[in-house]
Amino acid sequence: xxxxxxxxxxxxxxxxxxxxxxxxxxxxxxxxxxxxxxxxxxxxxxxxxxxxxxxxxxxxxxxxxxxxxxxxxxxxxxxxxxxxxxxxxxxxxxxxxxxxxxxxxxxxxxxxxxxxxxxxxxxxxxxxxxxxxxxxxxxxxxxxxxxxxxxxxxxxxxxxxxxxxxxxxxxxxxxxx
Amino acid sequence: xxxxxxxxxxxxxxxxxxxxxxxxxxxxxxxxxxxxxxxxxxxxxxxxxxxxxxxxxxxxxxxxxxxxxxxxxxxxxxxxxxxxxxxxxxxxxxxxxxxxxxxxxxxxxxxxxxxxxxxxxxxxxxxxxxxxxxxxxxxxxxxxxxxxxxxxxxxxxxxxxxxxxxxxxxxxxxxxxxxxxxxxxxxxxxxxxxxxxxxxxxxxxxxxxxxxxxxxxxxxxxxxxxxxxxxxxxxxxxxxxxxxxxxxxxxxxxxxxxxxxxxxxxxxxxxxxxxxxxxxxxxxxxxxxxxxxxxxxxxxxxxxxxxxxxxxxxxxxxxxxxxxxxxxxxxxxxxxxxxxxxxxxxxxxxxxxxxxxxxxxxxxxxxxxxxxxxxxxxxxxxxxxxxxxxxxxxxxxxxxxxxxxxxxxxxxxxxxxxxxxxxxxxxxxxxxxxxxxxxxxxxxxxxxxxxxxxxxxxxxxxxxxxxxxxxxxxxxxxxxxxxxxxxxxxxxxxxxxxxxxxxxxxxxxxxxxxxxxxxxxxxxxxxxxxxxxxxxxxxxxxxxxxxxxxxxxxxxxxxxxxxxxxxxxxxxxxxxxxxxxxxxxxxxxxxxxxxxxxxxxxxxxxxxxxxxxxxxxxxxxxxxxxxxxxxxxxxxxxxxxxxxxxxxxxxxxxxxxxxxxxxxxxxxxxxxxxxxxxxxxxxxxxxxxxxxxxxxxxxxxxxxxxxxxxxxxxxxxxxxxxxxxxxxxxxxxxxxxxxxxxxxxxxxxxxxxxxxxxxxxxxxxxxxxxxxxx
Numbered sequence: 001x002x003x004x005x006x007x008x009x010x011x012x013x014x015x016x017x018x019x020x021x022x023x024x025x026x027x028x029x030x031x032x033x034x035x036x037x038x039x040x041x042x043x044x045x046x047x048x049x050x051x052x053x054x055x056x057x058x059x060x061x062x063x064x065x066x067x068x069x070x071x072x073x074x075x076x077x078x079x080x081x082x083x084x085x086x087x088x089x090x091x092x093x094x095x096x097x098x099x100x101x102x103x104x105x106x107x108x109x110x111x112x113x114x115x116x117x118x119x120x121x122x123x124x125x126x127x128x129x130x131x132x133x134x135x136x137x138x139x140x141x142x143x144x145x146x147x148x149x150x151x152x153x154x155x156x157x158x159x160x161x162x163x164x165x166x167x168x169x170x171x172x173x174x175x176x177x
Numbered sequence: 178x179x180x181x182x183x184x185x186x187x188x189x190x191x192x193x194x195x196x197x198x199x200x201x202x203x204x205x206x207x208x209x210x211x212x213x214x215x216x217x218x219x220x221x222x223x224x225x226x227x228x229x230x231x232x233x234x235x236x237x238x239x240x241x242x243x244x245x246x247x248x249x250x251x252x253x254x255x256x257x258x259x260x261x262x263x264x265x266x267x268x269x270x271x272x273x274x275x276x277x278x279x280x281x282x283x284x285x286x287x288x289x290x291x292x293x294x295x296x297x298x299x300x301x302x303x304x305x306x307x308x309x310x311x312x313x314x315x316x317x318x319x320x321x322x323x324x325x326x327x328x329x330x331x332x333x334x335x336x337x338x339x340x341x342x343x344x345x346x347x348x349x350x351x352x353x354x355x356x357x358x359x360x361x362x363x364x365x366x367x368x369x370x371x372x373x374x375x376x377x378x379x380x381x382x383x384x385x386x387x388x389x390x391x392x393x394x395x396x397x398x399x400x401x402x403x404x405x406x407x408x409x410x411x412x413x414x415x416x417x418x419x420x421x422x423x424x425x426x427x428x429x430x431x432x433x434x435x436x437x438x439x440x441x442x443x444x445x446x447x448x449x450x451x452x453x454x455x456x457x458x459x460x461x462x463x464x465x466x467x468x469x470x471x472x473x474x475x476x477x478x479x480x481x482x483x484x485x486x487x488x489x490x491x492x493x494x495x496x497x498x499x500x501x502x503x504x505x506x507x508x509x510x511x512x513x514x515x516x517x518x519x520x521x522x523x524x525x526x527x528x529x530x531x532x533x534x535x536x537x538x539x540x541x542x543x544x545x546x547x548x549x550x551x552x553x554x555x556x557x558x559x560x561x562x563x564x565x566x567x568x569x570x571x572x573x574x575x576x577x578x579x580x581x582x583x584x585x586x587x588x589x590x591x592x593x594x595x596x597x598x599x600x601x602x603x604x605x606x607x608x609x610x611x612x613x614x615x616x617x618x619x620x621x622x623x624x625x626x627x628x629x630x631x632x633x634x635x636x637x638x639x640x641x642x643x644x645x646x647x648x649x650x651x652x653x654x655x656x657x658x659x660x661x662x663x664x665x666x667x668x669x670x671x672x673x674x675x676x677x678x679x680x681x682x683x684x685x686x687x688x689x690x691x692x693x694x695x696x697x698x699x700x701x702x703x704x705x706x707x708x709x710x711x712x713x714x715x716x717x718x719x720x721x722x723x724x725x726x727x728x729x730x731x732x733x734x735x736x737x738x739x740x741x742x743x744x745x746x747x748x749x750x751x752x753x754x755x756x757x758x759x760x761x762x763x764x765x766x767x768x769x770x771x772x773x774x775x776x777x778x779x780x781x782x783x784x785x786x787x788x789x790x791x792x793x794x795x796x797x798x799x800x801x802x803x804x805x806x807x808x809x810x811x812x813x814x815x816x817x818x819x820x821x822x823x824x825x826x827x828x829x830x831x832x833x834x835x836x837x838x839x840x841x842x843x844x845x846x847x848x849x850x851x852x853x854x855x856x857x858x859x860x861x862x863x864x865x866x867x868x869x870x871x872x873x874x875x876x877x878x879x880x881x882x883x884x885x886x887x888x889x890x891x892x893x894x895x896x897x898x899x900x901x902x903x904x905x906x907x908x909x910x911x912x913x914x915x916x917x918x919x920x921x922x923x924x925x926x927x928x929x930x931x932x933x934x935x936x937x938x939x940x941x942x943x944x945x946x947x948x949x950x951x
Contacts, residue, residue: 042345042348042359043345045348045349045355046344046345046347046348046349046355047344048349049350072440072879072880072882073879074879079239079353079354079355080353080354080355080358081354082238082239082240082354084240087440087879087882088440089440105440110327110330111326111330112446113440113441117553117556119550119551119553119555119556120551120552120553120554120556121553122553122556122601124553124556124557127446129557129568131601139601139602140591140600140601140602141601142463142467165350165351167340167350168330168333169330169333169334176344176350177349177350177351
């Protein structure tokens with residue numbers, strides 16, 4: 001029976017009602033202060049965006065002019081409690097000695113790794129058939145935006161790239177990692 | 178004993194609980210139709226027992242999860258069985274629960290007052306699906322990894338909360354350690370505990386009103402007992418099920434799909450069979466309708482099942498008197514089956530290397546065929562068995578009655594025909610080119626791959642062997658001969674005299690005599706080494722193995738070396754000790770004198786040095802073949818048969834991988850993989866003046882990830898008849914175990930059935946008598 005003291009009609013059984021209310025309030029408080037850290041622990045880690053630095057990918061002179069290539073590079077990885085290195089790859093199209101376009105290899109539709117089809121001169125994603133031009137524009141398929149470019153710089157003939165991840169499936173390019 | 182029993186009974190009502198569990202009246206008597214609930218409970222128990230057992234060995238971290246599962250499968254005694262039971266048990270769990278639901282539906286057992294039992298059952302079904310989804314990731318293999326990647330991505334398309342949901346499931350933006358930890362805790366603790374708890378509630382709710390029985394009043398009047406009438410039937414089915422599960426573990430072990438690799442796009446992510454219907458159905462919802470498919474459809478299906486007792490409130494339970502409900506149910510099942518099959522058959526993917534055959538074509542049709550290739554149409558469309566299947570198959574398009582006008586619009590502005598099409602527009606093509614393409618398409622009139630087919634195959638075979646333009650050089654003709662003239666045949670007898678009289682015999686054993694410092698040379702001639710290799714080994718052994726302790730015999734005359742080589746080549750093991758087909762592979766694992774002494778070439782020497790992460794991984798040969806064809810085939814030939822010329826090397830050709838150099842071969846898969854791993858990781862330069870091809874350091878130069886290397890190694894092992902996934906420590910050999918089980922358990926099972934039938938004959942007429950069946 002809920003306590004009706006607030007309405008001014010406080011009757012005889014209100015003592016038991018009050019005790020019940022206390023038990024409920026204490027139990028609820030216990031739940032809040034136990035649940036808060038528990039939920040905080042598993043939700044709090046997921047929106048961390050790691051700081052990125054430029055990582056050397058390769059010598060510019062090793063990349064052909066105007067033809068997409070997919071170099072792999074190793075970079076330090078600090079994933080939770082695992083500290084080591086991880087292999088990543090990017091698509092590089094070199095335009096001149098010191099300019100290039102660098103695409104993230106992740107399809108902006110649902111996150112598959114797309115491929116370059118030299119015969120068609122297009123990037124095609126094997127998962128859902130999104131098609132992109134060499135400039136990264138969507139030519140067909142379900143991809144909501146063009147290929148994501150990655151920040152990069154050329155220093156003394158070496159190409160450096162910042163490895164970043166973007167939310168897939170949306171029209172805007174939003175960094176999430 | 179009974180006093181102890183009384184002591185407990187006084188303090189905890191054992192008897193009443195057991196009686197509550199067993200003494201249940203079944204209207205209409207026990208029947209095999211009712212075994213599904215108990216079977217589902219059994220499947221749950223199997224999953225719990227085998228699941229907990231695996232926790233003795235399993236490690237939920239991304240760097241060790243896969244290896245620990247491989248360890249369970251290969252190294253832990255009976256691990257093959259326990260892991261297999263968990264794998265097959267999970268599939269059976271879903272099937273049994275589905276059948277159980279279908280049974281309850283047909284019997285109308287969800288109707289008042291059993292609504293809650295039904296709804297709890299639907300919750301259990303969803304929990305089982307969730308367990309199978311989370312469990313698949315734990316092995317951290319290609320299949321589980323990509324299925325979870327797709328699954329969480331689909332969750333990401335849920336309106337409003339999708340982004341949070343996906344991030345929450347993954348524990349971050351990308352799949353990684355957090356994802357594995359979360360799925361692990363869900364799988365082994367949270368979902369498993371929920372499943373157990375809801376099962377208890379489900380059974381209590383069921384016992385509140387008991388079994389619903391047959392739908393005709395007359396048959397309901399006969400009363401049977403749960404114990405032991407129904408329990409015997411349950412046990413018979415459960416034991417049969419168990420024997421079937423063990424049989425599957427023995428003959429169809431869980432697939433090996435290779436370690437998860439986030440860089441790998443050679444695998445087309447596809448969910449497991451139980452989610453295929455949804456995956457296939459989602460394809461109907463494109464663009465802004467996608468959330469309808471990803472959220473609306475699963476939600477609607479769940480609600481249809483969950484709320485069944487509330488919208489189907491008719492009092493009839495006889496299926497014949499519930500035509501609408503039965504048709505609806507059958508429609509749902511048919512839809513599930515059709516979409517599962519469609520999903521199973523769909524292999525979305527673009528074809529990277531498909532070729533359009535232009536053989537036998539001329540004029541504009543040929544030009545169109547070339548354009549079809551050049552513009553990349555073939556990557557998405559199949560023509561006569563070649564090409565991708567993202568777009569429709571066009572092998573018959575000329576016979577479909579499409580006008581030229583329609584076809585050219587489809588090429589230029591595909592969205593005019595279908596606004597949701599994913600085909601890119603080819604508006605930039607000239608009128609002439611579009612005409613040529615249409616000519617080609619119109620020529621595709623169901624003629625099929627006639628004579629052109631075989632030519633095309635030949636052409637593609639030629640294309641896959643880039644070095645065979647000039648005739649392959651035979652092995653025995655080296656391109657350069659820096660050490661005299663090895664083609665001059667030496668005198669084996671003279672070689673033997675020199676060998677026995679000089680230093681060789683001090684270190685090397687031949688035919689049981691000689692030193693043990695160097696390798697036994699008794700079967701040197703059967704190792705398939707070229708005379709050039711042997712010559713170099715004698716004159717400059719450090720060229721083959723830099724750390725070799727064998728002295729150099731550079732000062733010997735060409736004649737003497739030729740004699741020695743001839744002698745070494747003549748050394749063959751006696752016929753009795755030779756294995757039939759393979760050239761002298763070592764049948765037992767080579768022992769490794771690691772670090773202490775580098776050892777002679779051809780044996781342990783290859784094993785010294787840094788090993789890599791990749792060798793611990795159990796690769797998948799079928800996946801390794803894809804990678805082999807892409808990275809290795811151009812030099813080592815199709816299927817590792819070799820024969821590709823390598824001018825400037827002593828051997829003259831790139832060494833074949835099947836059969837592989839016997840020095841690298843071992844029947845022990847781990848050892849074999851280790852032996853070839855060093856070459857793939859760090860590369861090698863074949864002996865010779867200026868070899869045209871050298872083996873690149875695939876691992877060191879980061880061209881291949883460690884996961885890819887393990888896949889390729891598994892494929893090379895398979896080419897040599899060695900199964901990378903072979904069980905190394907089975908406990909009892911799987912087949913022996915199966916035979917023992919069938920003899921003892923299967924025998925008892927058959928005996929029980931006969932005894933039961935016989936007892937039924939004897940006791941007929943005493944229906945419902947509990948004692949009759951005992």
